[in-house]
Amino acid sequence: MTLPHIALVSGRFKRIRAVFSESFANARPHSMSYDWFSESEVASLDRAKDVDAPEHVDDQSWRDLDMPAYLRRIGQRASLCARQATYRRLRRGAIAPGVVADLLQEHSPAELTALIEPAGPIREALRCASDDITPHLFHGARIVTPGWAERLWLAPWGLALVWTLQWLFAWPATVGIGATLAYVGLVGFVQIRLFPRLQEWKKLRAGLLLVLASARSLGELGVTRRGRLYGALTDDLAETDRLAALISGRLYDRFAAIAEYANLLAMSEYATLRASVERFESALPSLRRVYERVAECEADLCFLEHALSAGQLCVARLETDGGVVFTDLKSPLFDDCQPLSLRMSDKSLLLSGQNGIGKSTLLRAVGINLLVARAFGVCYATQARVPPVTVWVSIENKDSIEDSQSLYMAELLRAETLVKVAEAAGKMAFFIIDEVFRGTNNIESVAAGAAVLQHLAAHARVVVTSHNLVLGKILRRSYRPLHLVRTQGKGLILEDGLLPDTNGIALMGRYDFPPSVLREADRVRAWYADYVLQPGDFPLEDGAGREPTHSPPKVSAAFTSSSSNPIR
Template identity: 35%
Template sequence: MTDYPFVPSDVALYRRMVSDTSTGDMLDQQTWDDLLLADYSAELARETSIFGQQELHRRLYADDDVSASSARVRALLADDAARKKLQTATQDLRRADREISETLFGEPLPAAPCWVPLLAWLPVAFLMSAVAALATGWPLLWVVALVLWLSLCAIQVRYHEAVQEWACVLNTVQQMLRAQSLLAWEDAGQAGKLNRRLSRSLLASMPGFSDYADWLFLKNVRHYFHSRDTVRDNLGFLRSSFERIATLDADLALARHLSRTPRYCWAEQGDEVMLSQVVHPLLAGAAPLTVGMAQQGLFISGQNGIGKSTLLRAVGLNLITARAFGFCYASRAVTPLLPVYASMQNEDALGSGESFYMAELRRGKELLEQAARRPAIFIIDEIFRGTNYLESVSAAAAVLHTLAQQGRVLVASHHVVLASLLSDCLRPWRLSREGEHWQLTPGVLLDTNGLTLLTERGFDPAITTKAVGFARRVGATLGGPASISAGADEVDQRA
């Protein structure tokens, strides 16, 4: 079965309809983008209807108690027969091609106009006037018949698009109610009755006859107003149905996902962060790493291309899944249930005239505002790269130090001098690779490779030698940072 391709804005609608704006979400849009959560969500929601997709999306943002959902998912994982039975009962939900959370949880549906009951008499009046005109030949009766016919056409044209769109919405509502009946829940009978009330008559659904019924008797328009009133009158029941169906479909998606995931564990709640043998679920054959963070945050250094950004994304994603779903992609996990905010890929915004550095400043200010509201975990990659070295280090130190006072900070940077400036709040660790294995060890990077990569990437050796000379001059001007001189010596030897 091919799933209907819903756009991200449709998937996000349910969360926006029901989220509590007074408390805020546990992550924001830039964190969603920086941690590649769209790709992760797409993988998570394979073979899942729009109901389950929307509930999974809501959980990723929400501050929920995950103990109940974790218990349900564990039960589904332990009982293959029950899981397959539930998947069979809900599989038709994947045929839904309309998002209905906005209809059920958004602005109230308007009541039908007071003239709607007259629609049943308008076709009768037209037929009677037409028959009388044929029998008598009176011109006035022909005029009346013509006016009534044009009225029927005008009403049909006026509501044609609304009727068509509502038919799609109603089809999804009825698929939800049918699934509820198949699941044999205690209110399955009520769901079945409501489903029948929302259905059109058998004659009105017959091909050919339905066209005459719609254009001559306005059956589609009358059903549009009647069914809309029925939905409005039963809104409480339909909202409850939506929540239960979405919850079940999301739980099935998680159980299905974990059943084919080679490495995962159920997270323990604690004040520290401990991810043992953690991996990123989107990377096939990813090398596991162990990451620990107590009250102090971490400063990660490492050579270019070593995988610092991947490590940050793996940690950030696992912290989010622990809070939202109760599991991590690790052998053991202890995590606090804190919001996660990331700053990893700020970009120029040509449309608004925002430069790269301005985008970094805006994001830094947003993170400080989040930290002022409540404790959080901040995942940051190379903050303030858009200005000169001295100002970059100074601004980064000020912002990171402040964030570390309010929450936990996990930052990766090539400015290793930040490790000493922030030693009171961030523990320095360096990421390195031995063959195919990655490891984190205490300390900061000493052997940089930024200039070495010039030659390795095809630059003329003369360019590399010239870059080494400039590096030494820059190092002397700035007081000779160890990282620059060490890197320059290494490049000089290789060049």
């Protein structure tokens, strides 16, 4: 055979092999993009437990802190199950706290890299999961199969028997043809009735097998890398193998095209569907445990990977005395924000500052760091001492045409919720409030705000911002006033006391208002400032106007920055 003939035969053989591979092998999986899964799917694992539990962060607080943006920053390379575990931790606290914090304390960055790198291919395989299986694992979703499906295996044998008897006894051909047509009709009926349920089971089985394979691989890593990171999965290796054998289908079921032909000709998977689902349901407790352990392990791996690139992180000291200390606190939502430091002891904090200086960003930084400390034991700071509290936030209240609700009504509804939480949870709650009661006139805004803030501070710790500086006078017994200022050379700093200079009218000058409008605004401002902004001390409840006898706690207002960009 000449060389051209050899090349021709070889080329044909390669094409035949390619066709065979495409027809009978499973499609090669690929990683799902971050936006493939909805927020509802990411929250599914968290919803499996009581979402009204005291430690659970409520929906408005979650949105007001912009936690979806934070999850995107730390979970770009996370599988769905890892994102679900991270979401659950941030909303209700860690199931097994301290793993990430301990590893960050015990290992250098190089050692951590060596610890998490071998798990890379396993995590990449987990990212290929395209379906959320938690509804079947944790929410009671069922694949209901009729009882007659178990007897479908008799149909192909019956058809074979008819054809055999026709051949042996020379029955008319119409008998075999009629039996064949009846069988084809039965196959069509079964396909119509059971095809969606079979596809649902196949997706569930594929997801389960992927999780079980990942559990085994991560457990094997724990054999050589002892420690809390992989330890739980290492202890479960035998149970993982048992579950994989229980869930796996027959050998040809693992090849998509072959399984489809077998279903078309003999309804093989339809006949075994009910038994397969029953085996799955009998193993639910063990499957849930393995899923959670894989999710928790990968959540730790994802956060450790994030920590190696995040720069400034510290292990937080979780204490129950209610005090809060942040040194060089940063917001994880921005790469270039300026670090700030604050200390809170026996008083809540009333923050003021000029428009656009970064008060809301500071509030979100405090809230996110409190949640991250509770979930992973670390903070974006050089030093942190925080209580293990549930954070309640009121930043972005909005009016609603659909609910016939004005802005002030929305604020009242939120304030009502916070007051009830304060009375029930006490020091286990921490309140973050931005611009209390903006939706009504200035006098009633101050009155309602003072009453609510005073009540909250009597039960828990509060950090609140406001442009109503008179609140500093009214709330002086329970709130420490601080204000953000921008200085030459140091950037932003926190100073004691209320904001001395406002900038609302000055900002108007940056926009295209007529000069007459600016002059009139400044004239009214000067009159109103003399009339309202320089009040005397608000009388305390005893009517004597006496100040508290104890000296206020020292508040650290030392802020340094390596960046010229202020916190936004």
